[in-house]
Amino acid sequence: xxxxxxxxxxxxxxxxxxxxxxxxxxxxxxxxxxxxxxxxxxxxxxxxxxxxxxxxxxxxxxxxxxxxxxxxxxxxxxxxxxxxxxxxxxxxxxxxxxxxxxxxxxxxxxxxxxxxxxxxxxxxxxxxxxxxxxxxxxxxxxxxxxxxxxxxxxxxxxxxxxxxxxxxxxxxxxxxxxxxxxxxxxxxxxxxxxxxxxxxxxxxxxxxxxxxxxxxxxxxxxxxxxxxxxxxxxxxxxxxxxxxxxxxxxxxxxxxxxxxxxxxxxxxxxxxxxxxxxxxxxxxxxxxxxxxxxxxxxxxxxxxxxxxxxxxxxxxxxxxxxxxxxxxxxxxxxxxxxxxxxxxxxxxxxxxxxxxxxxxxxxxxxxxxxxxxxxxxxxxxxxxxxxxxxxxxxxxxxxx
Amino acid sequence: xxxxxxxxxxxxxxxxxxxxxxxxxxxxxxxxxxxxxxxxxxxxxxxxxxxxxxxxxxxxxxxxxxxxxxxxxxxxxxxxxxxxxxxxxxxxxxxxxxxxxxxxxxxxxxxxxxxxxxxxxxxxxxxxxxxxxxxxxxxxxxxxxxxxxxxxxxxxxxxxxxxxxxxxxxxxxxxxxxxxxxxxxxxxxxxxx
Numbered sequence: 261x262x263x264x265x266x267x268x269x270x271x272x273x274x275x276x277x278x279x280x281x282x283x284x285x286x287x288x289x290x291x292x293x294x295x296x297x298x299x300x301x302x303x304x305x306x307x308x309x310x311x312x313x314x315x316x317x318x319x320x321x322x323x324x325x326x327x328x329x330x331x332x333x334x335x336x337x338x339x340x341x342x343x344x345x346x347x348x349x350x351x352x353x354x355x356x357x358x359x360x361x362x363x364x365x366x367x368x369x370x371x372x373x374x375x376x377x378x379x380x381x382x383x384x385x386x387x388x389x390x391x392x393x394x395x396x397x398x399x400x401x402x403x404x405x406x407x408x409x410x411x412x413x414x415x416x417x418x419x420x421x422x423x424x425x426x427x428x429x430x431x432x433x434x435x436x437x438x439x440x441x442x443x444x445x446x447x448x449x450x451x452x453x454x455x456x457x458x459x460x461x462x463x464x465x466x467x468x469x470x471x472x473x474x475x476x477x478x479x480x481x482x483x484x485x486x487x488x489x490x491x492x493x494x495x496x497x498x499x500x501x502x503x504x505x506x507x508x509x510x511x512x513x514x515x516x517x518x519x520x521x522x523x524x525x526x527x528x529x530x531x532x533x534x535x536x537x538x539x540x541x542x543x544x545x546x547x548x549x550x551x552x553x554x555x556x557x558x559x560x561x562x563x564x565x566x567x568x569x570x571x572x573x574x575x576x577x578x579x580x581x582x583x584x585x586x587x588x589x590x591x592x593x594x595x596x597x598x599x600x601x602x603x604x605x606x607x608x609x610x611x612x613x614x615x616x617x618x619x620x621x622x623x624x625x626x627x628x629x630x631x632x633x634x635x636x637x638x639x640x641x642x643x644x645x646x647x648x649x650x651x652x653x654x655x656x657x658x659x660x
Numbered sequence: 661x662x663x664x665x666x667x668x669x670x671x672x673x674x675x676x677x678x679x680x681x682x683x684x685x686x687x688x689x690x691x692x693x694x695x696x697x698x699x700x701x702x703x704x705x706x707x708x709x710x711x712x713x714x715x716x717x718x719x720x721x722x723x724x725x726x727x728x729x730x731x732x733x734x735x736x737x738x739x740x741x742x743x744x745x746x747x748x749x750x751x752x753x754x755x756x757x758x759x760x761x762x763x764x765x766x767x768x769x770x771x772x773x774x775x776x777x778x779x780x781x782x783x784x785x786x787x788x789x790x791x792x793x794x795x796x797x798x799x800x801x802x803x804x805x806x807x808x809x810x811x812x813x814x815x816x817x818x819x820x821x822x823x824x825x826x827x828x829x830x831x832x833x834x835x836x837x838x839x840x841x842x843x844x845x846x847x848x849x850x851x852x853x
Contacts, residue, residue, distance in 0.1 A: 303790075305799075306790075308800035311722070312726070381730055431832045434829065
């Protein structure tokens, strides 16, 4: 175990300002390190996920809102924990989850859409990728490959690539998003096993890439606290990734962010700097030493699905736009996120974000009705959005 | 004032669970599956290492029984009892056990020094933030008072050693780096409250 939790380390005092309101001796929990005194009496806790089926009449379909000209409809339901979605060459949609440990398959058969549990009993299989007819599944510390997956839907025989990938063992922030890059390599982020700590930067707080068989590991981006979504720009091929800022530093700091990785191995600031905010709990390096994020997404909004729209059915201004599903906050007094935003490039290259799919967040009652997590373009140019809380998938179309 | 605001926010934030559990149906199912043989009559366990279920948070019970059914919390003794349960049946079982009054605090003598060390550790690691100041839990965060001390020791060590991973990984992060002595102290403190 190479992770060093800051306050447990005698030597950490050299690296870090003694600003943390923490007890001596015992290392604090992963999520509470760097907790500000102002939040000491908080009872904010992560929201409970839902592992049971939400019946269609309890889904927030009617409350969802999209811009003028777009329509949103329920596309599939009965997939508790639905997160990331990928599409096989023959049209099967595979859906990954965390808490319930399943991968679902959604197929159209005889004009009917059918949901089945394709694999189960995995530890948080939240990363899925498709290549040459094979499905890659990343669960905590594990990597599996199911060859000819659509021919083996009822009897998958996964090849275990875990030893080749040799992923770090700590479970916390060990659920990952995965995807193949334009270079044919498999990209895999690995978050920090804590809220904020001094970790082994060769193993944690990074995005790595591998040959599809797990060989030739390369660090693509460093200083990334926890990225759960990324994509490659359709024209430049550059890696665009979203990143989660830490907890317990206050309601409005730091923000979650969007980054473009301009150089291989580029350092994006963790643990010293997040969203241009110099973390008072950590000293040693300055924000000015790191490339600024491409865009500030908002405090605690929790970006998951981060996806370039690749269809042509949406109006011109949405072509190659980046859709980000913000799953929503827990470590904040007032709810933030719980919506899909679209990031577009304006003239001069300036990035702007605007709400796209809203209605999951009920500001008046400070409740949420769902948590958007995955985003994917369909061949017909419609957009699928998964709702992890309700185990549902919504479809967004455009009609003039 | 500050603390109050946070409290209100935390209570309100959860999505409205469409709770369908029926305690009467749950009682019949618990009887049929003989849950009491291990977890005790009225959900208060008299068997070493068996957790009490009485007065536990319904949402926590629901999540854990689903994880047993899915093989994600691999406890051999729970394989058979959880086999083939539907979501609705699990909601019923959860409603039944959640409605039973929780057991008393441990009655064996309290070791003051050990309990004081446990209290210190709990404060340092903010156990009461998620489990609430009286340790009665909230939603998927379980009640951890009125529980068997030996079970607490056992399960906390399992979180630390990554042998038990919950629906999320919060408790693995929490227990990172704790010693066996720390765990004994914290379990003693919790069981004697």
